[in-house]
Amino acid sequence: MTMRLAVDVILWSTVCIVGFFCFRRSPAIFRKAVKDGAVDFVTVIPRIAIGVIGSGYIAAVVPQEFITSWLGPETGWYGILAATIAGALTPGGAVIGFSIGAVALKSGAGFPHIIAYVVAWALFAFQRVLIWEIPFMPARFVWFRAAVSVPFPFLAAGVAMALGRV
Amino acid sequence: MSEDKRITDAPAQDNAATPAPAEDASKVANDAGDTEVLPLRRRKRRKPFNWSTAVIATLVAISATLVYRRDGLDGLTSIFTHDVELFGGILPRMLAGCTLGAFVSEMLPQDKVSRALGANSGFRGLVIGTAFGALLPGGPFTAYPVASALLTVGADFGAVIAMVTSWVLIGYGRAISWELPILGTDFTIWRIITCLPIPVLAGALGRFFYVRLADRLNLGDIKRAD
Numbered sequence: 001m002t003m004r005l006a007v008d009v010i011l012w013s014t015v016c017i018v019g020f021f022c023f024r025r026s027p028a029i030f031r032k033a034v035k036d037g038a039v040d041f042v043t044v045i046p047r048i049a050i051g052v053i054g055s056g057y058i059a060a061v062v063p064q065e066f067i068t069s070w071l072g073p074e075t076g077w078y079g080i081l082a083a084t085i086a087g088a089l090t091p092g093g094a095v096i097g098f099s100i101g102a103v104a105l106k107s108g109a110g111f112p113h114i115i116a117y118v119v120a121w122a123l124f125a126f127q128r129v130l131i132w133e134i135p136f137m138p139a140r141f142v143w144f145r146a147a148v149s150v151p152f153p154f155l156a157a158g159v160a161m162a163l164g165r166v
Numbered sequence: 167m168s169e170d171k172r173i174t175d176a177p178a179q180d181n182a183a184t185p186a187p188a189e190d191a192s193k194v195a196n197d198a199g200d201t202e203v204l205p206l207r208r209r210k211r212r213k214p215f216n217w218s219t220a221v222i223a224t225l226v227a228i229s230a231t232l233v234y235r236r237d238g239l240d241g242l243t244s245i246f247t248h249d250v251e252l253f254g255g256i257l258p259r260m261l262a263g264c265t266l267g268a269f270v271s272e273m274l275p276q277d278k279v280s281r282a283l284g285a286n287s288g289f290r291g292l293v294i295g296t297a298f299g300a301l302l303p304g305g306p307f308t309a310y311p312v313a314s315a316l317l318t319v320g321a322d323f324g325a326v327i328a329m330v331t332s333w334v335l336i337g338y339g340r341a342i343s344w345e346l347p348i349l350g351t352d353f354t355i356w357r358i359i360t361c362l363p364i365p366v367l368a369g370a371l372g373r374f375f376y377v378r379l380a381d382r383l384n385l386g387d388i389k390r391a392d
Contacts, residue, residue, distance in 0.1 A: 004343045008259065010303040015262050018269045029272050037268035040311065041261050047219045048260065048307075052253045054226030056245040061229045061236075094340055098348040105353065115357055118349075119364075122334045127222070128306065134218040136267075136310035140385055141317065145327050148372045152331075152364045159360040 044135050051131030058091040058127065064100055071109035071117060077154075083113040084153040087120025090127075097121040112157035120153040260307035267311030271318055280320030285373070287325060292369040295325035299332030299365060305340065309333045323376045323385070328369030335361040 023030040070082040090097050101114045101121075124146040133142045234242050283291050302309055313330050321329075334340075336358055345354045376385060 007339050011262050014303055015266050022269050022273050033268040033272040037265035041264040051222050053249045056249040057229035057233050058225055061232045094344040098344050102349050115360055130218040130222050132306035137314045148368055156360040
């Protein structure tokens, strides 16, 4: 909790510092930026609200065992592929993705599998892409970024294997 | 790539370090050169609802119905209260992120951004994008508005991909608040080590394909049309 508070403090300090420099350069630009930011904030609220408030329901109906069962340790590269797909399909926020990873790790999933799972989930979990990325960024950029990211869960798992964490 | 929209933003023009004359803007933009100097563009208006929201809304409606049939009204309301609390916590940070994004797009001099993070910024641009993503405070509510702002002020796909990938994989925010407590120090450190090269590689791969596919996928229009 204190860590999250620290992150909040850093975040708002950054906003204040950048805002201060903006104001010093020109109060007119400052006012325009504050107004643009506020308008963006208000227009994006309904989309984020539906996603964030609804994500608990999506997470509640996808059984965790369904995802962890894909991540068995002796499955080799097919298992890494399954882990990557599972990561992309995992709904919910940070707690859910990491918790599923933790549960799978405790129930004997392979270490590189969970690396691939967490990396895939971080890079292209469908729910984060739809709730967070598309509202804020050009859609074509988002698809391009996700497509380019496809090899990297495999790379991370490969590096983990090469470094001896099997 | 026509940049006619960019030159309509009169108040932002005196903000650029060395503003280009309006008629030069589209010419300079065409060669996407290192020294590209452009007046800031008008910010794109975001829509309050679109197809991605519709997909999520449908999924939420189906899931909520399933939860209601399985757990009754209590199950429905307990998840709702929890997520509304979560949303309440996110709101002020989202405001911070949107404001930061707006400041960034008004403040950063376009010529410097395109030199540091533009199509010709090379390996160094990818490293700068990676470092920026790793240090950027906050969650998705900060990272995506800022990344979007960078795209509009002259950063290329490669550098912004490096930034987003770095934020998501080696940024300290999520690792400290969630991954460390849930998955433990050993896993988190190993995960971050294996991920260190990924942002630069993803950015380089992004550039490689962008150069080859931009025309075919109409990606070149993105700053204008999206």
